[in-house]
């Protein structure tokens with residue numbers, strides 16, 4: 001090994017694996033993307049993968065409430081995630097799925113599809129493979145990253161926020177909506193959280209060794225700063 005290569009190997013920080021979990025609208029995606037971009041890490045949105053497979057089921061006429069039919073089709077679509085935090089991508093069988101996976105139809109169906117064990121096994125394997133290939137490390141966000149997908153992650157974060165704050169954030173994304181929509185948005189968030197927390201296989205849950213960050217009263221910049229500080233502390237420990 002040349003001196004230069006040897007010095008670089010000694011000084012380059014080891015790959016860092018970060019898992020960020022939490023209920024819907026707590027800021028997982030915004031925080032994870034920004035933290036990964038700041039620290040030169042890859043970024044994986046596992047919710048986008050569950051949405052993508054749900055979109056494929058709906059597009060192929062599979063009844064998402066028929067767990068046996070969903071399980072039988074679980075291995076069929078090819079899901080590919082691009083992990084550049086400044087331009088994350090998701091394709092299904094080669095087609096760009098970034099737009100279609102955000103429709104109300106997919107949002108309403110995704111909890112049923114993601115409760116099917118065969119779906120979880122398939123995507124958990126994919127997520128572990130992506131994390132293992134990230135040279136400098138990766139920020140992976142979802143619902144079961146700390147408990148199931150990456151139980152040996154260097155840092156686990158569990159983001160929370162009040163249902164009111166999360167609904168207000170989501171409504172802010174949909175400018176021009178009436179006040180009554182805020183209540184409907186909150187009810188939909190709470191319903192999806194209950195389904196995600198209540199399923200048998202790898203439910204939404206805080207890992208025992210995760211750091212909980214309540215973002216209700218924090219700006220997004222404050223949450224990003226907090227997570228960056230926690231990662232730097234782990235790296236220097």
Ligand SMILES: Nc1ncnc2c1ncn2[C@@H]1O[C@H](COP(=O)(O)OP(=O)(O)OP(=O)(O)O)[C@@H](O)[C@H]1O
Pocket residue numbers: 022023024025026027028029030031047169170172173215218219220221223
């Ligand atoms: N601390 C914060 N303060 C104010 N707004 C925030 C904060 N964190 C995130 N947001 C905003 O809240 C909305 C939801 O954030 P984001 O999509 O990151 O949440 P999420 O936890 O990934 O949600 P989901 O699980 O539904 O994908 C976005 O519009 C984002 O800009």
Ligand SMILES: Nc1ccn([C@H]2C[C@H](O)[C@@H](COP(=O)(O)O)O2)c(=O)n1
Pocket residue numbers: 024046047048050051110111114141142143144145192196
């Ligand atoms: N690790 C994960 C990530 C997501 N899901 C399911 C449950 C969510 O309601 C849905 C969509 O996720 P979002 O885009 O809102 O982050 O996907 C899961 O079960 N496990």
